[in-house]
Amino acid sequence: MKHYDYIFSGTGLAALMTLNQMVKSGGFSDKKILLLDQDAKQTNDRTWCFWETGKGAWDKILTQKWRYVWFKNENSSRKMDLSPYEYKMIRGIDFYNKILKRIALQSNIEFVQCRVTGYSESAGNVVVQTDADDFSCRKLFNSVYDQKPVLEQTGFPLLQQHFVGWRVKTETPSFDPNVATFMDFSVPQKGNTRFMYVLPVSDTEAIVEYTLFSKDLLPQHEYEAAITAYLSDLHIANYKIVEKERGSIPMTSYRFWKHNTKNIVHIGSAGGWTKASTGFTFKNSDKLSKRLVHFLQRQADFSKFHKNDRFWFYDLLLLDILSENNEKGAMIFSAMFRKSHPALILKFLDGETTLYEDLQVIWQCPKGLFIRALVRRIFR
Structure with missing residues (x-):
């Protein structure tokens, strides 16, 4: 069984951000690190948005940014100047390429494409089981989300931010690339919290996303019918769908950190890194990955990694x-x-x-x- 200093179970946003911080710090170049994921991260499977002031660390891979956004409901609309903030968008594939390119230059980091099936801890080591082989390590960063403990408790509610987005290209100018639609609640609510995003990258191309905060997911055709109706309301009839994405993000204040042990830390959605009230993940993961790497450089007990506020x-x-x-x-x-x-x-x-x-x-x-x-x- 091959042994490593650190293993990352799952290589999503939180894992790659944490690994990126470890590489940037220069303090882990003598450590053997293994990444495990069944996905090679070679497709554009998602889009992240976040806001920040001034120039940021991710500006070179931004798809678009907006100083102005629309907020709408059934009774009114407000065009808002976000200054000094800007609303920024990054495509998943651009993020993956940036981080994986940096990782490829590190001789101490390996990637194995496989499915993690479990892990166990004993005698100061962690063993990770996969459908390819077993691996051991001193410290495990787990980002594989297990909803079972959340569903089995009643103290903290669990909702989902679930969505379908279309990247559409129109035949004629149909969007204002300088203004994004941040939340449009004018769509029928049907007993839920439902809204649309419109994220234009040019006057003929935009991501149009139908999003819900609710307990239950919808059949695929209901999301797509809502997007079709919304585009029709915008008087957009002639368009082609360039890309599609679908996702579901857990929204809960469940105390995920209670499952951390001395040698296992849960990160990303598995660690409660998603902003519970909004589902926004990118900025929170950026902050927490920096905090985690700084923590790791000072001590080795992951059970103490938590800061409630x-x-x-x-x-x-x-x-x-x-x-x-x-x-x-x-x-x-x-x-x-x-x-x-x-x-x-x-x-x-x-x-x-x-x-x-x-x-x-x-x-x-x-x-x-x-x-x-x-x-x-x-x-x-």
Whole structure:
């Protein structure tokens, strides 16, 4: 059985970001590292969006960025200037190529394409089982999401951010490449929280995505019917579908970190790295991967890798509300964006506001809903 210092089970966003930070730090070049994944990461399987101020580490692989975005609901629309933030988009394949190219230059890193079937820990080592072979290591970074423990508990609600996106190309100019549609709640809600994204990369090409925050997924044809109807409402009839993507991201405040051990750390969706209230993953993974590598350079006990804060509790209250009243999402987000400065909301969603700034945002939300959720949570 081949032995390594570190094994990554799964090579998604969180794993590759963490590995990238390890390489950049220069502190792990003498360590044997193994990546395990059944996917070779050679296709564009997803798109990530995030916001940040000024130039960023990922700017060279951006597909597009926007300073202005639309927020819409059935009663109104607001074109928002995000300054000093910009809303940025990265295609999965461009991210994979960037990181895998860097990894290929490291003689201490190996990649094996296989399916991880399990792992076990004993005597200070971890053994990872795959459909190809077994491997052992001192430390395991696991990003293979197991929903079983989340489903078996009742203390923390579980929703899904699930979506289908089409990259469409039109015959005539149909989009404004300078303005993205951040959330459009004008689509029929049907008892859920449902909205559209429109992410234009030119005046004839855009990603149009139908997204829900709810417990249950839809049949494929329902997502696609909603996108078709939305394009029709935009008076876009002549287009071709260049690419399709589909995904489902767990939204929960479940305490994933309780499953960490001295030698095993759960990352990505498996570690609760997804922003529970919005499903945004890229920025959170960027922050947490840096924190994890810094932590690893200082100590070796993964069971101590966790930092809880008040934003975790804010997310929990929102998910409590949406779990009981899933149709309230449009009202909550509309209230938040109606009057507040967009930059303040984005800063809040990133968990970077002061307590005073928190209160400015929270004050705009439907107070009765959150007070009742708070009372229920306290006396749960």
